[in-house]
Amino acid sequence: MHHALPAHLAVVIPCYNEAANVAPLAARLDVALAGIAWEAIFVDDDSPDGTAHEARRLAETDPRIRVIRRVGRRGLSSACVEGMLATSAPYVAVMDGDLQHDEAALPAMLAAAEDGADIAIGSRHVEGGTVGQGLSAARRKVSDLGGWAARLLLPAPVSDPMSGFFLLRRAVIETAAPRLTARGFKILLDILLSLPSPPRIAEIPYVFRARQAGESKLDALVLLDFAGLLLDKRFGGAVPLRFLGFALVGVVGVLVHLLALNLAVRGIGLSFTAAQWSATLVAMTANFWLNNTLTYRDVRLRGAGLWRGLLLFYVVCGLGAFANVGISSLLVSDQVAGWRLAGAAGAALTVVWNYAVSSTLVWRAR
Template sequence: MTVTLRDGQTPIPAAASPATAPPAAALDLSVVVPCYNEAANVAPLVAALDTALAGLAWEVIFVDDNSPDGTAAAARALAQHDPRVRCIRRIGRRGLASAVIEGALASSAAAIAVMDGDLQHDETILPAMLDAVRSGRADLAVGSRFAAGADAGGLSSPWRHRLSESGIRLAQSFLPVRLSDPLSGYFLLSRALFERLAPSLTGQGFKILLDLVLTAGPGLRVAEVPFRFRAREAGESKLDVLVLVQFAGLILDRLVLRRFLGGVVPLRFIAFALVGALGVLVHLAVLEAGFAGLHLHFELAQSLATVAAMAFNFALNNQVTYRDQRLRGPRVWSGLLLFMLVCGIGAIANVGIAQALYAQHTPGLAAGATGAVIGVVWNYAVSATLVWRAR
């Protein structure tokens, strides 16, 4: 087929329509690998998958959160020679859960596996996990570090062991199904099931498996496949105590906010408000220390307390509330100044609205509470838009 041009120009062959393109082999499995600073592990992981998945039609999707070590470049270099390798480089979006969702929704395979990019997950159990789901024995297959026959030796330090054990005990008390390793980052399920659950996932934090299980509910059939959790060879560990804080927040969101409040109040807002409440305590402590302890003028002590509380709120929000979008390097200082400006305007709005209501004969406590709530909502909405905006 050709396209005829005017004025006697040379005809140009038309591109083949999708209907005439040769059919591609259907993929059995997409392996989604969320990663940050894992450049050294990309090639070894692809080589390991090539051996483990021999005989299967598969692809690997690296979802990189704009790693400074060139993880995306390493994946794309492999993709030049191996069409099974794909890369999604995300700019302005961070977080393991959202990376998994984005990578999984980019897949067209019948099944989706999720594994870390640090080589600690044993790729040789992927065929067994796939068989458990394809055979219909399970809806979800989980690679477990703690099931019978497993080895969690890759948790190299006693601190990491204790952190994992604490999280597992907490999760097991809330989960609708029994799992020996609810904090595992290694699992496999059908794409159809993932797409059904995806709209209801929070997309926040590091424990996407927990979110999936809580979203699916008690009817979910789970198969656990034990594996040896290897020691990390390269890259950075993402496990720290704040991951457990986010994990507790996920449980709060699933079991309280969505169940009783219908998801109307975002978890971030609850966290932001709680940080603000702690900031009040910091404010009072600094005020007392400056005014009563150091005998400063009240105006100076109050000013120092206000700045200290704002700095405290910013630091804690940056580490917890907006952990997946936290500011780093020089942006911390510009973010702090902008946050103080936003909160200063919020304080003016708080006082102004409270005074206006009081002038209309609203009881003092009610007027003050209304002003405070409006101030918190202002601070949350504007700081989310200006301070921690996606970049």
Template sequence: MTLPPTPAPELSIPELSVIVPTFNERDNVGPLYDALVAALNGIAFEVVFVDDDSSDGTRDAIAAIAARDGRARLIHRIGRRGLATAVTEGLLSASAPYLAVIDADMQHDERVLPEMLAILRGGETDLVVGSRYAAGGSIGGWDARRARVSAVATRLARLISRADISDPMSGFFAITRPAFESAVRGLSGQGYKILLDICASTPRPLRTAEVAYDFRTRVAGESKLDTLIVWEYLLLLADKLFGHVVPARFLSFLFIGGLGVFVHMGALAIMMEAGYPPFVWAQSIAAGLAMIFNFFVNNTLTYRDRRLRGFGPVAKGLLSFIAACSIGAIANVGIANYLFADYRYMWWTAGLAGILVGAVWNYAATSIVTWRAK
């Protein structure tokens, strides 16, 4: 006897997809999810956690949430890191007509999400920003230094932002799907300020609104903000200002190469003043020292999203960096020695000429060999 097919269970189609990027937020994801459920009572929603391969059990905590509530799901990223790209992947995976982004650290006030959604439903707004600087909002317990840094960053953001909002640095916002899709192909993926990237990447200025909220103090976990965040922010600004001409990553590589020039020329000056070793050897040693310096600084700054970690990967990366740069280094030393020995150029002029020859080759080769995208 053939049994009739079992009807598929009726699924609730989400109206709102909430994207939560995570990295080592084990103790926050549970309380945050419960807070979202309470705040979004009566709204069909889903929560998409995007985890950058946390090592503290964050994914296990998310799995426990998903096991009891099908509105939660996880995207696990391996070999990729960065808040902006994590949010972008989460938004692209979402199915709802309205999209929201909120941090996992519970510093954003999830209780204003229904108001943000209601504004988008009205059809006159593309983007609603949770603002710390709108009337009624606050930056919470920030010290004077952090407040000054935020104020400067906000002013710089106006160089590239096409939206008239008081808090372009906010990480808390809601957006319509068409508005996000209009920007997504122009996103740089640099840094951690995805809202600013979206506002600078749309073909036309978005219709915006703001909802004030009080920025809360982190309770559990550690802040992901560090001094390198400033560098990532500057790369985002550079990408939006000059990226159509020169990639921001290449500008970073050149800048660090410029710092390497000081290392190179300093070492060369010391050896030339000492009169030992001969110039060709001094130039070779100086080039090697600059190469090592450039590798470690680029690994920290230029390729932070692909950063090599651990003794094995770092050692392998350094060797591949040296190997990839060997052609540039040979040209560097050969041209410098040719100008110094045959044409009697000043040692520092010959040294600079050698450095310039290898710059473009080094960037192209190492981006493919040493820090290739996974």
């Protein structure tokens, strides 16, 4: 039987479809953390492959293994935050469940934190650390670009701000938690931007390994997440991050509408009214696809739900369009405003209406 808790170090492992990695990772932690009282918290976003079940199987014989199975909630950052706030250990680490992070670096990271560092970051970019075979050339470019942008804005210099492998004193996450955005992928960045004063940082080199199983959590969408995170911090959280994303998609929708209108009138020769309705339908469809892929990807619609959602989105946006025309026409006819101001007021009302109804009806959290 393994020694009982309390743990000195909690290792939080956000996972999705990583059942095959659970036992190997637990075995590696057992070796790397010999002599340290530790616990591992697997935070699983209800993986269909039975990741949570596999972790519970280990937990039946090893009290150091804990499981949080999240149903109806998705997202890497929020999974990390829930795991970190679910422990009483004085030190907390975060690492991926795909075996790419080198658990052998954890004792050095813990020693740095015990020595006074607020956050010890596993870095691929300091002396002794490498990216190894872990990233493709395209993903390396995404990571480098994000890292460069982050370094411009961070309160303290960090060589690898996009790292998903770090260790901190629990007091640090307790301080940052109320200010966190907790959306998207880059939880370390979120923490660094949420602390009231610049933290003391130690960077520990490690070699980033090739992934074993599971699903990659990094793609081009990470850069959009990243931009959203920075906007959120800039506005001090006053404007919901999702609303910013929704409005941004709306701007893209206007461009799609104008392109489709041009094609329908000049290319196909439709009458203006027919072309306008066609362009509206094309723009709505593009907006729905972008919102489903980006803005609401933690509650993304799939299968039959996707088609139901699309029809509902048409209805929502159709009502929004009628409201837009009605309000703006009223403002002009009552001479309350000129046509430019009236048009802007109608458009603003439509965005708020579409966002409010889409969030509550189309992409409601299940």
